[in-house]
Amino acid sequence: MTKILVIEDDPILGEMLTLYLEEERFDVRRVETARDGFAALTEFKPDAIILDLMLPDADGSTLCASFRERTAVPIIVTSMKNAVTDRIQAISSGADDYLTKPYSVQELKVRILAVLRRMPAFAPNSFLPAQSGDRITLDVERRTIVLDGKPIETTFSEYEMMKLFTQHPGRVFSREELLNAVRGIDSFVNERAMDVHITNLRKKLEVNPKEPQHIKTVWGVGYKFVK
Missing domain, CATH: 3.40.50.2300 (Response regulator)
Structure with a gap:
């Protein structure tokens, strides 16, 4: 229960x-x-x-x-x-x-x-296998992001966002699509909150957050993830 x-x-x-x-x-x-x-x-x-x-x-x-x-x-x-x-x-x-x-x-x-529904215990097919050579992978059992072999602490929403990114590398997501995927279509959607999450993830994952190599902005559209 x-x-x-x-x-x-x-x-x-x-x-x-x-x-x-x-x-x-x-x-x-x-x-x-x-x-x-x-x-x-x-x-x-x-x-x-x-x-x-x-x-x-x-x-x-x-x-x-x-x-x-x-x-x-x-x-x-x-x-x-x-x-x-x-x-x-x-x-x-x-x-x-x-x-x-x-x-x-x-x-x-x-x-x-x-x-x-966004928790692994409640969602099917939640295992995300790591690809050899990837800097950023996910440890699904511990719900953590792994950067260069070291676990990185994240919030629930940050983890879910990276889960979506790593499932669809290269795909461009609008802010609304990302928020709907993380919190559900009925939840509050705010572009500013989306930008805050992206900024925090860049600080945790990028070598230089001001010049991101993995979480890239697609101007006028949203964001995409590059391995």
């Missing part, structure tokens, strides 16, 4: 989410603080996290970043804030999706399924 960790301090909303997700056949653990959320990562071992950004003992994008440092599972952020800058900040801090309160629980379920 798929495990969902709900970190929500609003008792009414938290109870509603728990009941609904359990009816949809998820195994749900709900906690009300960041501290209990960190403990549940080890004890409960969730497959995905629903994270409220306004908790009694922590709040904001640093909260999301703290969870991302501790786990690679998908994080869906929920918040009362609906400004584009807030969404970009959360996604740049490691969130894989963003829902503004109030939201539909049915939509939340769709988004949970969308991010889970």
Whole structure:
């Protein structure tokens, strides 16, 4: 049974989410603080996290970043804030999706399924064999990018983006195509967030990020990956 960790301090909303997700056949653990959320990562071992950004003992994008440092599972952020800058900040801090309160629980379920489909344990044919001589390969079991034989830490979205790139070297992807592939067609799409992910990947993978040799910009269209 798929495990969902709900970190929500609003008792009414938290109870509603728990009941609904359990009816949809998820195994749900709900906690009300960041501290209990960190403990549940080890004890409960969730497959995905629903994270409220306004908790009694922590709040904001640093909260999301703290969870991302501790786990690679998908994080869906929920918040009362609906400004584009807030969404970009959360996604740049490691969130894989963003829902503004109030939201539909049915939509939340769709988004949970969308991010889970991009996890190897939930997707068929996820093995990506390395080609001899490639500088950049993927370790699918550990969900890491391997650069010159050394593992590189990435966010969930960065890994999924590189997975798509390495599956289709040379193909040009628009920003919208990349975001849809990473987070699902129903998820929030923002070109600025896409550029942030590309910039971060270049810093991690390129010898000179300002003159990239692998993740190239195709002006007016999007990006492509060159081995």
